[in-house]
Amino acid sequence: LKKLQKIGITIIILVVAIFLLQRLKLLPDFASWFRSKPLLIENTPLLVENIRDMAQMVTQVSFDEVVIKDDDVPEGGYFRNLVRNRSLADPLEKRIALIARGRVFAGLELNKVKEEDLYVEKDSVRLFIPPAQVLDAIVNPSDCEIFIEEGNWSIEEVNELKKDAREMMRKRSVDRGLLTRAQNKAISAIENFFRSVGFKKVVVLVK
Amino acid sequence: VMSVMAYLKAGIDLEQIKDEDLLIEGKKIVVKLPRAKLISLNLPPEEIKEEDQKTGFFRDGFNNAEKIELLSQAENSIRNSVDSLGILKKAEENAVFFIGKFIKRLGYEDVTITFDPLPRSNKNNGKKL
Numbered sequence: 001l002k003k004l005q006k007i008g009i010t011i012i013i014l015v016v017a018i019f020l021l022q023r024l025k026l027l028p029d030f031a032s033w034f035r036s037k038p039l040l041i042e043n044t045p046l047l048v049e050n051i052r053d054m055a056q057m058v059t060q061v062s063f064d065e066v067v068i069k070d071d072d073v074p075e076g077g078y079f080r081n082l083v084r085n086r087s088l089a090d091p092l093e094k095r096i097a098l099i100a101r102g103r104v105f106a107g108l109e110l111n112k113v114k115e116e117d118l119y120v121e122k123d124s125v126r127l128f129i130p131p132a133q134v135l136d137a138i139v140n141p142s143d144c145e146i147f148i149e150e151g152n153w154s155i156e157e158v159n160e161l162k163k164d165a166r167e168m169m170r171k172r173s174v175d176r177g178l179l180t181r182a183q184n185k186a187i188s189a190i191e192n193f194f195r196s197v198g199f200k201k202v203v204v205l206v207k
Numbered sequence: 208v209m210s211v212m213a214y215l216k217a218g219i220d221l222e223q224i225k226d227e228d229l230l231i232e233g234k235k236i237v238v239k240l241p242r243a244k245l246i247s248l249n250l251p252p253e254e255i256k257e258e259d260q261k262t263g264f265f266r267d268g269f270n271n272a273e274k275i276e277l278l279s280q281a282e283n284s285i286r287n288s289v290d291s292l293g294i295l296k297k298a299e300e301n302a303v304f305f306i307g308k309f310i311k312r313l314g315y316e317d318v319t320i321t322f323d324p325l326p327r328s329n330k331n332n333g334k335k336l
Contacts, residue, residue: 039273039276039277039280040280041277041280041281041284043284044281044284046284046285046288046292048292048293049212051293051294051297053297053301054216054218054301055301055305056216056218057221058218058246096271103247105246105247110305115312118312118313120312120313120314125313136216136247136249138247138248138249139252140248140249140250140279140282141250141255141275141278141279141281141282142278142279142282142283144275145272145275146270146271146272146275149270149271149272153271154257155209155255155256155257155271155274158252158271158274158275159252159253159255160252162252163252163253166252189221189222193221194313196226196229197229197231197236197310197313197315198231199313
């Protein structure tokens with residue numbers, strides 16, 4: 001009995017000591033042994049494939065956010081329906097939902113302005129510009145957040161969802177008048193530039 | 208192992224040009240431009256590829272949230288490397304050529320284009336593009 005008492009007291013002292021050492025942060029956190037480590041990429045060299053000259057005038061950027069979902073629920077037979085009716089997870093069902101934030105850039109493709117589109121005489125200038133267009137629609141990885149992922153989704157399937165989100169944003173921003181705003185902004189910016197370099201009569205028209 | 212293709216656009220923010228940046232004397236003009244900056248960074252989803260995946264016995268495969276986290280780090284790494292890629296310098300050279308040619312078409316015979324020594328601060332500074 002004395003031996004058992006000794007073992008008991010030793011265990012209690014050990015537990016109290018470990019507890020105190022942990023509180024004082026003198027021992028490593030045991031829970032961290034099983035916690036996943038932060039994911040970090042290795043330092044990867046960047047390869048520049050090419051650098052191209054461009055002549056674009058970005059006059060409007062629209063910011064948007066969409067939620068996009070997809071699922072793959074196979075047709076149910078007797079047993080699968082039984083599983084579903086009992087609210088049990090069906091291992092063959094797949095569900096995914098992601099939030100994508102993106103930007104749509106609109107403006108002018110200045111390469112489309114030809115020599116004959118610019119007419120200058122004394123203090124008068126007239127320029128024909130191309131219509132405003134969407135120059136870029138961007139959904140980058142850091143713009144995406146997955147909040148439901150059930151089942152196996154390949155990176156290609158997720159990329160398809162991101163592409164759908166990007167198209168949705170592009171369409172929505174155009175429907176909301178992005179191109180009209182981009183065009184008006186381009187006209188006023190070019191008119192201001194002409195006035196600031198000394199022209200009195202300025203006309204900017206869309207082709 | 209994943210591979211991504213990134214498209215970076217660099218250019219000049221013409222909104223930052225003020226009246227005092229233009230000096231005109233007859234047919235001579237001096238234009239001071241702000242420094243080129245990154246206009247956009249685009250990692251199109253269709254050009255993101257998973258080349259290989261190996262995980263240890265006790266670990267599940269990477270889920271898509273984890274893959275997005277890794278790709279976001281790659282995106283930031285590209286964004287932070289802009290200065291060393293040479294595209295800002297190229298954008299400034301291109302701006303000098305394009306704006307110079309355009310101003311000459313307006314009738315100026317002597318066109319000088321210079322750049323600010325340092326980037327100008329503006330409302331977009333610090334904002335992700």
